[in-house]
Structure formats: structure tokens, C-alpha cells
Amino acid sequence: MRPPFVFGIAGGSGSGKTTISRAILEALPSGAGILLEQDHYYRAQSHLPLEERERVNYDHPDALEMELLLTHVDALRAGEPIVRPTYDFAVHDRAPEGVPIAPAPVVVVEGILVLADERLRARLDAKVYVDTDADIRLMRRIRRDLEQRGRTFAQVRKQYYDTVRPMHLAFVEPSKRFADVILPEGGHNRVALELLLGSVRGRI
DSSP states (O other), X not given: OOOOEEEEEEESTTSSHHHHHHHHHHTSOTXXXXXXXXXXXXXXXXXXXXXXXXXXXXXXXXXXXXXXXXXXXXXXXXXXXXXXXXXXXXXXXXXXXXXXXXXXXXXXXXOTTTTTOHHHHTTOSEEEEEEOOHHHHHHHHHHHHHHHSOOXXXXXXXXXXXXXXXXXXXXXXXXXXXXXXXXXXXXXXXXXXXXXXXXXXXXX
């Protein structure tokens, strides 16, 4: 089997990475693409009490078990199945059971730090950075964390000022220079999205 085409989709929190990733997968025939969300590769925190887990800097590269993600990307490139971990954001820890994922012709790796790691970049066939204004990203993050992750507004605000914004400036924004394609305004930029999808369809 020919090795899969591996996309890397990076950008700040709330930039529209998930929208772009899903659009790529929906443009493919059923079963032709799979998604690896970097968020699920946060390190297990079961050894810490909940209060300490809440204080972990989840926007720093050290919070991710990058070695496991690299191993899984290599396995998928070799045509081997994996069991992807699942991260429970409500309790800041990994769920007991992972998700079996079979190899596919297209692999989309999505996350804020996808382009920040040189080893992962070397495994990507195409690198995309979703560039969205900070105020829009912040509003999306607030809504997501309140509605989907069980956070209070005070928790969201504290995390944004303590870690999200400084880590974006230190790691996420600088990784933009490694992108092959920069998509302004994420999934709302229909022209850029259609050009990207045309490239995906052409390769498949």
C-alpha cells in the first residue's frame, strides 16, 4: 500500500483548525481519511489531584506525549492500525480506553503545536497554518470551554491570561513560518478552503 498523505493543521486555539480538518475529511470518499487530534495526546495526569491538574500548562509542548503521537503517525504511514488515547477535558486526564484507528490514504494531524515540533514537521507532507484574529479566537474558545468542557468563565479567563496567550506568542505564532499554506480566517475563507480541497482531491 502506498504511504498515506499526511496533513498538519496548526493554528491558535479557536482559529478554525477543526473546521478545516473536517472539511478535508468530508471532501474524501468514505474511509479515505482519518483525523488525529493532538489534544488527545496530553500526558496522563492521574498521579495528580484535580486541583493540581487544573494548574498544568496545557499550552506548553511538554504537556504533550509527543513521542506517542510520533509513534502513531509512523505506524499509520506504515499501514498499521493504532489505538489513539482519549483525553477527558472535564477531569484533565486520559480516559481509560482508547480509540482504535485503521490506516487510511489521508491522515490529518490537527493541533495548536503541530508545526512547533521539528520531528513531527518532518513527517508531514503538507503543513497548513490557520491564521485567525485573536479576538475571534478568544470568543470561540470561551464558548467552547463553557459549553463543551464544563468550565466557568473565571477558569477560562485565568487560563487564557496565565498560559494560552503567552504560549501562543512563544510557540504557536512562531510556528507559522514553517507552514506551506496559511489560511486567513479559517473555515470562513471559502476561496482558500476550496483551493486546499482541490489539492486534496487531486492527490487522491
